[in-house]
Amino acid sequence: MANAEEIQRIKKLAWDLRADIVRMIGVGKAGHLGGSCSLAETVAALYFGKMHFDPKALHDPNRDRFLVSKGHSVLVQYAALVELGAIPREEMGKLKTLGGKLQGHPDMMTPGMEAVTGSLGQGLSIATGMALALRLRKSPARVYVVIGDGELAEGQLWEAAMAAARYKLDSLTAILDRNRIQATGPTKEIFDIPNLEDKWRAFGWNVLNVDGHDVGPILDVLDKATAIKGGPTVIVADTVKGKGVSFAENTAAFHNGAMTREQYDQALVEIEESRRMVQ
Amino acid sequence: MTSPNLRSAYGASLVRLGKKDERVVALEADLGKSTQSVMFQAEFPDRYFQMGIAEQNMASTAAGFALSGMIPFIHSFAVFASGRTYDQLRNSICIPNLPVRICGSSAGLSDFGDGKTHQGVEDAALMRSLPNMTVLCPADSIEVEQMMDCMLDWPGPVYFRINRNDLPFVYPEGEPYSIGKVTRLREGNEAAIFGSGIMVSKALEAAKALETEGISTRVINISTIKPLDREAVIRYARGVDAIVTAEEHSIIGGIGSAVVEALRGVSHAPVEFVGVPDSFGISAEGYDELLVHFKLTSDEIARTVKTLLKGTEKCASVL
Incomplete structure (x- = not known):
């Protein structure tokens, strides 16, 4: 169990990540606000709490790996790596610009990126390969990969799910960001995939559930996933797309939307207020 | 004595590389008896990964291996190794320029009986269009061996077009080989x-x-x-x-x-x-x-x- 002080520190950092996501996107430019904000607590819990990761040793062979298979949500990972000092803060203003290091989707030109993802459905396979290689090399490192609920329509994810179970990869944890909204609307309307937990169990995975915005339980569930041996674990994190920015919550409009000046200012005010309220 | 069969020469070379370097791993999509990756399996069962009939996952999994310091060889018929996996090769492997080796076996018309679906006559065009990809097509089994000897050091991804059959020896004896020659x-x-x-x-x-x-x-x-x-x-x-x-x-x-x-x-x-x-x-x-x-x-x-x-x-x- 994480202590209250640790939980409070990570909660505040999650709001810091949201503020940086909003700053990176800026005014009048499209950016993947929704799916990045839904991951803030998960990413904060991993980078600032759970993972063995030294921002000064990005190539340490025994570091824990973190990949975002739904690569458009990489903004939250950029924000965490900026916070850790792995990415220079000034890069935030150069997101998706020629000469900047922060690409629209994860790219190896950015410090701290572990893989190229963004063509959806490939990240779990890459994570599987990493976990297999690390086991072969007798490394204690763990591999964490975020997948999206809309992304689950990609067949390759289920190929990877079978492979990870076949090889009993207990160093692999998938985190399903179940925010229930995809690019063009609610996942239930666009392409409903019912009984998700049952499907994962049937594919040979251990399944854990968590409120994806509650830091204490997230830290606990990550510990549980680490403790489970003999097979991979998926954590189904129920989240709110656009969490923390009222006009972006639960709407496909901010899957990849542009904020007006007023919306930008409002978002930062709301985030700051939420951060202040952290107990 | 080198076999005139390209697939046999490939399998034997893969075993040779595996002995030389522990980073070499092989992934297969249920065609190992045909691609001859089974030779590697027999020698290094712990470094051989049967991925089932799921080429796309095999390709991206290989990217994960390469990102963790390994040199993965993936196998299928040329038509599937290049076409079924095109997006995975492009995004998981070629963009980050990873040293994944893609064995496109039974290339061209050499799988004569299986017909249109199994005969790869567009694979070089597809693979050639991918930035960072090296595309090799050996003329005989000696050249297969020579190419494979370069695979521990050559940077970035490599696609091999390998014929199914015995071919006459044409590579000049004693001629030094290098990729690009x-x-x-x-x-x-x-x-x-x-x-x-x-x-x-x-x-x-x-x-x-x-x-x-x-x-x-x-x-x-x-x-x-x-x-x-x-x-x-x-x-x-x-x-x-x-x-x-x-x-x-x-x-x-x-x-x-x-x-x-x-x-x-x-x-x-x-x-x-x-x-x-x-x-x-x-x-x-x-x-x-x-x-x-x-x-x-x-x-x-x-x-x-x-x-x-x-x-x-x-x-x-x-x-």
Whole structure:
């Protein structure tokens, strides 16, 4: 169990990540606000709490790996790596610009990126390969990969799910960001995939559930996933797309939307207020 | 003694690399007996990963291996290794420029009986278009061995087009090999034939036949389709009156295209392609029968050379 002080520190950092996501996107430019904000607590819990990761040793062979298979949500990972000092803060203003290091989707030109993802459905396979290689090399490192609920329509994810179970990869944890909204609307309307937990169990995975915005339980569930041996674990994190920015919550409009000046200012005010309220 | 069979030479070479370097791992999609990755499995069961009939996952999994410091070899028939996995090769592997080795086995028409779905005649075109990808097509099993010896150090992804069959030995004894090398196998000053894979030995047969008719023909082996040594192509295309390319691949996007791309901007003799026209393959009872059906023969190469030379004469007489 994480202590209250640790939980409070990570909660505040999650709001810091949201503020940086909003700053990176800026005014009048499209950016993947929704799916990045839904991951803030998960990413904060991993980078600032759970993972063995030294921002000064990005190539340490025994570091824990973190990949975002739904690569458009990489903004939250950029924000965490900026916070850790792995990415220079000034890069935030150069997101998706020629000469900047922060690409629209994860790219190896950015410090701290572990893989190229963004063509959806490939990240779990890459994570599987990493976990297999690390086991072969007798490394204690763990591999964490975020997948999206809309992304689950990609067949390759289920190929990877079978492979990870076949090889009993207990160093692999998938985190399903179940925010229930995809690019063009609610996942239930666009392409409903019912009984998700049952499907994962049937594919040979251990399944854990968590409120994806509650830091204490997230830290606990990550510990549980680490403790489970003999097979991979998926954590189904129920989240709110656009969490923390009222006009972006639960709407496909901010899957990849542009904020007006007023919306930008409002978002930062709301985030700051939420951060202040952290107990 | 090297087997004349390309697949056997590949499997034996993979085992050799596995002995030399622990970073070598092999991934298979249930065609190991055909691709000969089973030879590696027998020797290194812990470094052999059966991924099931799921090529896309196999490709991206290999990316994960490479990102963790390994040198993964993935296997399937050429048509699936290049086509089924195209997006995974592009995004998981080629963008980050990872040292994944892709064995496209039973390339071209060599899987003669299985027909259109299994015959890979567009794979080189697909693979050539991917930035960072190296594309290799060995002309005999000696060249397979030579190529494989480069696989521990060569940076970035590599696609191998490997024929299913025994091929005559054509690689010159004692000739040092390096990826990118364009090798002249026969000297001649009237026509030049650029061949790859199985068509190299057929080009040599054609040149021999042409010699009896008094036509002096040089033969060049393009076993590195990409990166293509442009200077060498220009050099070997110089001073002849006819240039023919020969490949067991669609005439769209293969070595014919690559040679013409290399010759752009310089004046050169007329070029004609011997290859598969813009079509899929077809089932046949035997490989040779199929090669005749698609005119992938030494006779066709020789005929094409003569047709070009006649055309050149006509032009000269008009002038």
